[in-house]
Amino acid sequence: MPRIRTDNKTAANAPGKPPAGGRIGYACVTVGVPATEIRTCTEKFATSEKLREIIAHNLDALYNQCAYNIARGIYLFRISSDIIPFAGTPVNTLDWALLFEDPFRRIGEKIRASGMRVSMHPGQYTVLNSPDPRVVTNAVADLKWHGRFLDALGVNGENKIILHVGGAYGDKSTAMHRFCQNFRLLSPETRARIVIENDERLFSVADVLSLHGEIGVPVVYDNLHREVYEGRFAGSTPEDPTGNHAETHRELILRCRKTWTEKDGRQKIHYAQQSPGKRPGAHSETVRSAEFLSFYDTIRDLAPDIMLEVKDKNLSAVKCVLLLEENPASTRLEEEWARYKYRIMEKAPENYAEIRKLFSGSKVVRPTDFYALAEEAIAREEDPGKAENAALHVWGYFSGKATESEKKAFFRRLDAYRDGRGSLFAVKGHLLRLSERYGEKYLLNSLYFYS
């Protein structure tokens, strides 16, 4: 069994600085990497003691997320808005920027030294253009703390806060006008960080471009929102008052490009793929390589920063980084293979064998070949026989050292799964606990537990 190191210091012959082209990034959650989990709590339990504890934990996690990203050539990252629970509300009265000055400095230095660009993205409930003044007050407070967070990291104005326009309230032009009015309620520092994004239902690319004309905010182009807005996944193409559907992604990206000035930094776009069979706009499980590459080919020369919006988060980010890089060090793809191994084995042993052959050959493995096989395997349905076989492989790490009761517990769950009384989830849960108990780093970094 190869012991490929996956800790952040040694893992990757990662590039020491961002590539000359655009960056690739992902949002908020780092899948399958120990000590990167962001915690939160409900209002009922949000004592200042508890909040302190969670913030301290979350800033540690953020540091680990950044370290992971940088080591793998991911220089674009969206920080979760859960990082400071109840920030900007009366529930959290802590002066967190001051209390955690040291962690903030440490993280900020790491980010700046690497050339990484970070962002934040308040959710659908931050509505700056609401007709309800209380909602606007909350939105202003919310945007303010997001700005303060980025300030506390000491990152410059290229590190943005992404915002949607908000509601339409039956009259889009009034709603857009109100957005401009309320935008002026923000401090100049906060305003300088705001960028707006087209959404899938109310405000098209043309709409946000016209808002740019009014207040000068840069525009983030989101390809999937645009397609959903135009009805691409609804079975027909309805009339579109903006006429957008005549334009290619490239053409719209070029129009949005003009909204980014020197101080805003490189143009940034969002990229997502439709999840097959789900609601229009639902993000895909993973970025499908071929589809991504054919999109990228149309804008390669523009080299924008690309934020991926996808369920498997960093896994797709690493994938896209490797797909686009000229000559990635082979250890970087090997590290991914090590992580995917049992996840592929449990779905498609043939693909597992095929990939092994790729890596044992004398030629350098092409990321496209590896990911084509991996994607095909992971997309398959659960197969109990194959899943059991993979579980036994993983159990092999413990068979020599587990206690009698741990062994019994494993086979009780495995038997239960085999004859339909128990779940694969329970089997894996037990194996994960064993991995933690025995400190099996190789398995703790495996994606087997995160499918």
Add this chain to the structure above:
DNA sequence: TGACGTCAAGATCCG
């Protein structure tokens, strides 16, 4: 009033 997105935290139940 509840769906919408989202998913961990908390509550409850079970062996």
Add this chain to the structure above:
DNA sequence: CGGATCTTGACGTCA
């Protein structure tokens, strides 16, 4: 007691 499973929360819009 640990572990599995169910429920709730937290925000604003809109039907």
